[in-house]
Amino acid sequence: MRVAILGVGTVGEQVAKILIQNQKLITARSGKEITPVIGVVKNLNKKRDIGIPLTDDMDAVLKRDDIDVYVELMGGVDYPYRIISEILKRKKAVVTANKALLAYHRYELQNIAQDTPFGFEASVAGGIPIIKTLREGLSANHISSVKGIMNGTSNYILTSMMQGGASFERALKSAQELGYAEADPTFDVGGFDAAHKLLILSSIAYGVYGKPEDILIEGIESITKEDIFFAQDFEYIIKLLAIAKKVDDKVELRVHPALVAKDKMIAKVDGVMNGISVVGDAVGETMFYGPGAGGSATASAVISDLIDIARDVKSPMFGYKIPLELTPLELLAQDEIRTKYYFRLTVDDKMGVLAKITNIMSENNLSIDSFLQKPKLKGDENGVTLFFTTHTSLELDVKRVIEILTKQEFVKEKPFMIRIEG
């Protein structure tokens, strides 16, 4: 089986290396020699230690008749979409790690691919075989929820804020120095990367359509050390979660920081690791943990797809041989989210302020579950900070309360809210 690698960066290099290093084992497991024969790169002058010929002539590689599988590792959306569509139309198999592409065009690609193998295990949670697990391992289940830490950069930052007491800015800087965060970290810390992965998983769990712009995406940029410490007082850990959840006949899809109960397995996923919990009606609660990124972990997933293709093991792309008979599940409107909430609120240290706050809350259907007020420190001129959590509430009510509180004179900073996930 002859493989072309389109885009030879960290992952592509590792795919070629591991195919060569583990060749004996991979041949035994797959029944075929899987050989990387050519790599396509933009810049031929960049030195790469990869052991296969390189070219910058994409068109020539696409036209070759001796390639059985194309591995797309370029990133981006429009260009790879065009390239992959062309390849699939020629009935050549494709393996990709490109989550952005799939977040936008997965159903179009499914239509074009039809019976041509199309692997994308590497697009979600790097080395963790979560696509296969959801699509095949848990196929007997109605999925109640998929909740996960799907972005290693954000998790690294939150972990160092928690363990080292660093501020967001300092933790981000150290992540950048260690190569865990990009110079422009928005894609990771803003929740967009996790959202792309969530959309892919939600197609398998629920068969839902949805693009990044359809779902709630919030990042971790506004989390402070204080939030983390006070959450710990309430027995919670703060994580950036990507959540797909069935609520009656609708599906909630959202990415945001969340307070997670300390004793949940997912709260124990630290550093750059990923962890995804899946709850199914038959299986109950499961959790899958591993490195969510990195050249060789991602290459492990890419090659597992190649081995499946060599073995002629082929599941339906999103796990449905027949489109779901039920009306396709609808996305739940963001205002209809129901969960518990955590608030951080800095107010004037005056008589009656607390009564005013609780009045505003109860008039808008919010009730307080727990409350914490730090003793005011000397020289602390900027008011006192209140921390509290609510009972289960409607997102619409929460938004209204934040809006009303923001306008009050005694409120010194825009109130900050984090959702709580059991």
Added chain:
Amino acid sequence: MRVAILGVGTVGEQVAKILIQNQKLITARSGKEITPVIGVVKNLNKKRDIGIPLTDDMDAVLKRDDIDVYVELMGGVDYPYRIISEILKRKKAVVTANKALLAYHRYELQNIAQDTPFGFEASVAGGIPIIKTLREGLSANHISSVKGIMNGTSNYILTSMMQGGASFERALKSAQELGYAEADPTFDVGGFDAAHKLLILSSIAYGVYGKPEDILIEGIESITKEDIFFAQDFEYIIKLLAIAKKVDDKVELRVHPALVAKDKMIAKVDGVMNGISVVGDAVGETMFYGPGAGGSATASAVISDLIDIARDVKSPMFGYKIPLELTPLELLAQDEIRTKYYFRLTVDDKMGVLAKITNIMSENNLSIDSFLQKPKLKGDENGVTLFFTTHTSLELDVKRVIEILTKQEFVKEKPFMIRIEG
């Protein structure tokens, strides 16, 4: 696709129920209606709420031409081996949850099955799709180790000893009352159940042959509350681990209680849950967590195998299309195990005893890494208890030291040892 269920206990009932309850979804996912048409039971008088016809005539069911897949859930070894061999010879697909059968006869069954589908996802770790994960999801990897908590009963007992301070006997009794342990718990607490599962996983990870009698199996019966508390002082948690590990050209297979570093994910797997960590050369460290037993979790795995058969998704039984070219890996002799060790030792409270112990140890190549002696309590007539851990040592040396210590007059009880797993 018509299914016969051989053996209708807790799991069989759930297989039938879920196939009926989730039928719409399962049909969409598998492309076929998967219908349980008959159940075979020993005792027709026992009331079962299952919704399919039952019979006690096994032979008649085996001869039926309208059955596509047989699900074996009877347990035992010899009888199911005979039955399944017969079915496979007729080229009918089989799905089983029977780990004891596979621990003894998996390679014979592989030979008989040839290309006939044979699913056994449910035989290891109930609802966790660990077979599929190892065989397909991580197929690119040389596996360094598979370490896991594969027996929920033992883990429940160890967890309640740790969290509730119960003795082994009291924790076992509560497990029996809750239905987590059998009246005769030997199979679970003695490590045999975990050993069966380990042998199955080792065939996928390493292609090794091996039967339960070939490997080291120790149970948790001798663990005391003190061991657990003192392990915690050393930052460890005690777990019953099943371990498959590559050491040079050999494979270590062993089941025994082990001290696991507190911050490892596997140390966080509590109660009846299972957790299996797999380390691969490409992927790094991964961990898979979920309910390891229970009717409906196990049924989830059985049905995922049925769906794979309906989808015509078929991987080689242990993941090798071609037998490994390398000499099949040999099992490492038990005396050649190298790890760190924990000791509990009750001795006379006399001058010079400690010097004698350390002399015996150093003469036999053991060196102490950490040491703890409890202050003697009033009325504690039975000597003092010493707790210590060693640097990495050879099992053979450890055995010799235990033998020598046992013979010393100042040693009041047979020394007790637990292996340490990073």
